[in-house]
Amino acid sequence: MNFNNRRIFIKLLISLLILNNIILKKDLSAKEKIKRTKDEWKKILTEQQYYVLINEGTEVPFSSSLNNEKREGNFYCVGCNNKLFSSKMKYDSGTGWPSFFETYKNAVGTKIDFKLIYPRTEYHCSKCGGHHGHLFDDGPEPTKKRYCNNGVVLKFIAEKVS
Numbered sequence: 001m002n003f004n005n006r007r008i009f010i011k012l013l014i015s016l017l018i019l020n021n022i023i024l025k026k027d028l029s030a031k032e033k034i035k036r037t038k039d040e041w042k043k044i045l046t047e048q049q050y051y052v053l054i055n056e057g058t059e060v061p062f063s064s065s066l067n068n069e070k071r072e073g074n075f076y077c078v079g080c081n082n083k084l085f086s087s088k089m090k091y092d093s094g095t096g097w098p099s100f101f102e103t104y105k106n107a108v109g110t111k112i113d114f115k116l117i118y119p120r121t122e123y124h125c126s127k128c129g130g131h132h133g134h135l136f137d138d139g140p141e142p143t144k145k146r147y148c149n150n151g152v153v154l155k156f157i158a159e160k161v162s
Ligand SMILES: [Zn+2]
Pocket: 077, 078, 079, 080, 081, 082, 125, 126, 127, 128, 129, 130
């Protein structure tokens, strides 16, 4: 890639990032939101949770004990206690991350990210805006969706699921 091409490529990438932010702000604006500064986040999250939720990082596969969580209950966002998934929406995808084929209504919002250059659909908690994982189209029936979630930013509570 020559110098000019690289400059155009970088400009394009920056434009896409700006567009991402506009889309993110727009789809969050309709819902009740929690706003925290980075310092406030650091006080309530562990380093690993901060890395995933705020810096949009990804945990090491098979590192979460929630991969094998099979009890009845709900999965909440560690950042704001928003109820994201139930045990009825969970399935074993074999990928090493807790996986769900559905979320509670309006629990998450999506945007496209280009971290691996090719576009991926990232999703975040609709209440605090924290990053949770990526959405793929290779899940089971009836939705065929796979919400590939970082276990470190989920809090499981064993309880009755209605
Ligand atoms: Zn949240």
